[in-house]
Amino acid sequence: MTSDQEHQCCNHANPSNSQPTVAKPDMGPAIETPHGSSSQSIFTIDNMDCPTEEALIRSKLLPMDGIEKLDFNLMQRKLTVTHTLDQPELIQQALIAISMHAVPIARTLGSSASAEMPAPNSHKRWWLLGLGGVAAILAEVIAWSTGTDKSWPVIALSLCAIASSGTGTYIKGWIALKNRNLNINALMAIAVTGAVIIGQWPEAAMVMVLFTLAEMIEALSLDRARNAIRGLLEMTPDKAHVLQEDGTWKEMEAATIMVGSIARVGPGERIALDGELTKGQSAVNQAPITGESMPVSKAIGDKVFAGTINETGSFEYRITAAQTDSTLSRIIRAVEDAQGGRAPTQRFVDDFSKIYTPIVFILALSIAIVPPLAFSLPWLPWVYKALILLVIACPCALVISTPVTIVSGLAAAAKVGILIKGGVYLEEGRKLKSLALDKTGTITQGKPVVTDLVALSGEQKDSLKLAAALAERSDHPVSTAVSVYWKAQAGAVVLDEVSDFEAITGRGVKGRIADQWFYLGNHRLVEELGICNATTESILSRLESEGKTAVVICSEATPLAVIGVADTIRETSRQAIIELHALGIRTLMLTGDNDLTANVIAKSVGIDDARGNLLPEDKLAVINAELASYETVGMVGDGINDAPALAKSSIGFAMGAAGTDTALETADVALMDDDLRKIPQFIRLSMKTAAILKQNIFIALSIKVVFLVLAVIGAATLWMAVFADMGASLIVVFNGLRLLRSSSQNCP
Numbered sequence: 103m104t105s106d107q108e109h110q111c112c113n114h115a116n117p118s119n120s121q122p123t124v125a126k127p128d129m130g131p132a133i134e135t136p137h138g139s140s141s142q143s144i145f146t147i148d149n150m151d152c153p154t155e156e157a158l159i160r161s162k163l164l165p166m167d168g169i170e171k172l173d174f175n176l177m178q179r180k181l182t183v184t185h186t187l188d189q190p191e192l193i194q195q196a197l198i199a200i201s202m203h204a205v206p207i208a209r210t211l212g213s214s215a216s217a218e219m220p221a222p223n224s225h226k227r228w229w230l231l232g233l234g235g236v237a238a239i240l241a242e243v244i245a246w247s248t249g250t251d252k253s254w255p256v257i258a259l260s261l262c263a264i265a266s267s268g269t270g271t272y273i274k275g276w277i278a279l280k281n282r283n284l285n286i287n288a289l290m291a292i293a294v295t296g297a298v299i300i301g302q303w304p305e306a307a308m309v310m311v312l313f314t315l316a317e318m319i320e321a322l323s324l325d326r327a328r329n330a331i332r333g334l335l336e337m338t339p340d341k342a343h344v345l346q347e348d349g350t351w352k353e354m355e356a357a358t359i360m361v362g363s364i365a366r367v368g369p370g371e372r373i374a375l376d377g378e379l380t381k382g383q384s385a386v387n388q389a390p391i392t393g394e395s396m397p398v399s400k401a402i403g404d405k406v407f408a409g410t411i412n413e414t415g416s417f418e419y420r421i422t423a424a425q426t427d428s429t430l431s432r433i434i435r436a437v438e439d440a441q442g443g444r445a446p447t448q449r450f451v452d453d454f455s456k457i458y459t460p461i462v463f464i465l466a467l468s469i470a471i472v473p474p475l476a477f478s479l480p481w482l483p484w485v486y487k488a489l490i491l492l493v494i495a496c497p498c499a500l501v502i503s504t505p506v507t508i509v510s511g512l513a514a515a516a517k518v519g520i521l522i523k524g525g526v527y528l529e530e531g532r533k534l535k536s537l538a539l540d541k542t543g544t545i546t547q548g549k550p551v552v553t554d555l556v557a558l559s560g561e562q563k564d565s566l567k568l569a570a571a572l573a574e575r576s577d578h579p580v581s582t583a584v585s586v587y588w589k590a591q592a593g594a595v596v597l598d599e600v601s602d603f604e605a606i607t608g609r610g611v612k613g614r615i616a617d618q619w620f621y622l623g624n625h626r627l628v629e630e631l632g633i634c635n636a637t638t639e640s641i642l643s644r645l646e647s648e649g650k651t652a653v654v655i656c657s658e659a660t661p662l663a664v665i666g667v668a669d670t671i672r673e674t675s676r677q678a679i680i681e682l683h684a685l686g687i688r689t690l691m692l693t694g695d696n697d698l699t700a701n702v703i704a705k706s707v708g709i710d711d712a713r714g715n716l717l718p719e720d721k722l723a724v725i726n727a728e729l730a731s732y733e734t735v736g737m738v739g740d741g742i743n744d745a746p747a748l749a750k751s752s753i754g755f756a757m758g759a760a761g762t763d764t765a766l767e768t769a770d771v772a773l774m775d776d777d778l779r780k781i782p783q784f785i786r787l788s789m790k791t792a793a794i795l796k797q798n799i800f801i802a803l804s805i806k807v808v809f810l811v812l813a814v815i816g817a818a819t820l821w822m823a824v825f826a827d828m829g830a831s832l833i834v835v836f837n838g839l840r841l842l843r844s845s846s847q848n849c850p
């Protein structure tokens with residue numbers, strides 16, 4: 103019995119994959135690697151996209167010696183086999199023996215697994231189906247007008263319809279039966295054959311044609327979801343004009359262009375590769391990456407991205423990444439990897455079908471056997487009822503509904519510049535109750551400018567020069583502001599030599615100039631040096647109450663001058679906070695800056711609560727406290743001094759991810775530009791996804807229940823059950839695909 107259950111139609115349950123629910127997704131292993139003593143082989147199988155095929159592959163491979171584990175990614179048609187075989191070719195041979203066209207892939211950084219996927223629906227299949235459809239209709243018309251199902255033209259036309267539309271189903275069904283696997287194809291083949299045997303020729307033909315049509319529509323829809331995100335890559339030009347050694351320009355294949363080459367792009371052209379602008383200036387529409395189509399102006403030193411559109415000027419740029427390593431390629435790979443992980447709903451559905459399918463199977467078996475044996479009732483009607491129950495036992499619609507919805511959601515998000523690193527975050531997003539935001543660079547632009555300079559002792563100019571000498575060595579935004587200010591004031595004056603330079607976390611920097619220690623940093627630093635005084639404090643608090651960040655340049659003995667810097671709040675941040683509050687999410691600002699400044703800025707953006715003077719570990723403690731009272735807590739940050747807090751939060755968001763590699767890799771959700779409104783947008787998408795997931799589960803299950811009842815009272819036919827099942831699959835697939843369309847309307 104147990105082994106029969108394994109062979110049951112669409113038994114999607116995957117014992118090796120049903121781990122307890124964890125906070126982070128279990129990304130499918132993607133690279134062919136030794137795995138202890140075992141290794142992994144990955145195959146793409148272009149005709150594996152239904153749980154039916156998964157069950158078949160399972161029953162073929164699992165009994166083989168040396169096979170340890172199978173991981174299926176039906177959406178990407180990828181199978182990962184963990185094994186101890188010396189000859190991995192054996193796996194491929196076994197797969198080909200059951201007509202699974204397995205192609206081994208070795209995924210390197212460059213190539214992507216699903217890049218060369220062949221189209222499953224060839225023109226030929228559509229033509230054959232069309233032919234079958236016409237024949238079936240003619241057979242139906244002739245049978246109806248002549249009043250008999252068994253005249254030779256009807257039989258000939260029906261045979262023609264069944265042969266042209268149903269050959270694939272018969273072959274798949276036969277292979278399944280040979281492997282003692284009763285899948286939907288086998289059931290269909292049995293049903294159609296049964297109808298032919300009792301002489302219902304036109305019905306048999308029509309059922310076959312409609313079943314095949316439904317299957318092909320489903321396959322096409324799945325392709326749409328699968329390729330939604332790939333489409334972005336296709337828009338990237340595959341040629342670029344590259345500067346040659348002799349100073350001429352030559353058009354070259356983008357795939358062959360080396361990092362470090364100089365390329366040129368004209369107005370209206372798409373940029374072929376990632377790079378850094380070296381000459382000229384322009385405005386670039388970065389919608390393919392960020393989802394924002396307002397052109398961004400680009401000057402020398404700015405980053406440009408493959409796939410984005412150069413709008414106005416022409417410019418030259420130095421290539422910084424090979425074609426397969428561009429930001430866009432990496433986004434697409436990340437989305438594909440995210441699809442491999444199982445979201446919570448999918449785990450639920452898988453667990454559910456693991457129980458549901460065997461129960462219905464046992465029910466079917468007893469309906470076929472018990473009434474005839476125990477009550478001497480005729481065999482045929484009860485076997486027939488059992489067959490209907492078997493169709494109902496197939497959780498196809500249920501199983502396919504979740505990945506199609508999640509994949510559509512992930513793709514829709516990627517298109518608007520929100521990179522979600524796993525279905526689990528897409529599902530969790532709607533549960534966010536509290537969101538912690540970093541101040542510098544998240545709420546503000548992170549490009550502060552010096553607004554005040556107040557001397558405390560000595561010449562103002564000398565103090566500024568000392569501050570600039572230290573600031574020069576740091577890339578903290580406050581230091582950058584001081585540097586820039588100094589350059590504007592003093593021009594090309596040479597700064598003093600600094601030795602033993604050191605950054606002091608959460609405080610500032612120190613270094614030795616002409617054998618004397620100097621410090622540039624916040625109030626905390628001055629206090630810790632033990633040199634604070636009343637004048638300094640009154641200046642500090644005046645600046646802080648204006649929402650400015652204030653730092654002090656000090657010698658070892660005394661504070662020399664206070665420098666005030668102000669950062670601009672992004673207009674989009676204000677809007678984002680309003681939207682977050684409308685979604686019922688509490689907002690909280692976390693910053694290393696002082697409390698007063700933090701509160702002034704929080705108030706002006708409309709944030710509920712602000713905490714200042716936080717060291718990285720303090721930010722982590724705040725997140726822990728928030729988690730204790732709000733359960734699902736998000737954190738947005740730039741990822742440097744926020745890394746521990748970001749990692750601890752339920753969902754870690756990174757901003758401006760297009761420019762920084764680490765943000766793209768480490769965040770749970772990466773916002774490709776600096777627009778905080780992408781967070782409420784993400785939450786709305788998450789809500790919509792959850793709603794569709796629920797609808798789909800409801801649709802799939804209620805159709806099952808209706809047919810279970812109809813079958814038991816004897817009111818359902820086999821064809822009705824098959825159609826209901828296919829219909830349910832189509833409905834849930836289309837419902838899931840709605841998310842793809844929604845992305846464009848969701849755009850801010």
Ligand SMILES: Nc1ncnc2c1ncn2[C@@H]1O[C@H](COP(=O)(O)OP(=O)(O)OP(=O)(O)O)[C@@H](O)[C@H]1O
Pocket residue numbers: 540541542576577578580581605606607608609610611622623624651652653692693694695696716717743
């Ligand atoms: N390199 C530096 N140069 C000047 N001031 C600094 C430097 N590093 C830190 N500071 C001071 O210490 C404070 C805390 O710094 P920290 O890097 O922890 O947070 P932050 O950049 O202000 O804010 P956020 O936490 O919002 O990113 C800064 O506001 C600044 O006043």
Ligand SMILES: [Zn+2]
Pocket residue numbers: 625628629634635639
């Ligand atoms: Zn003080």
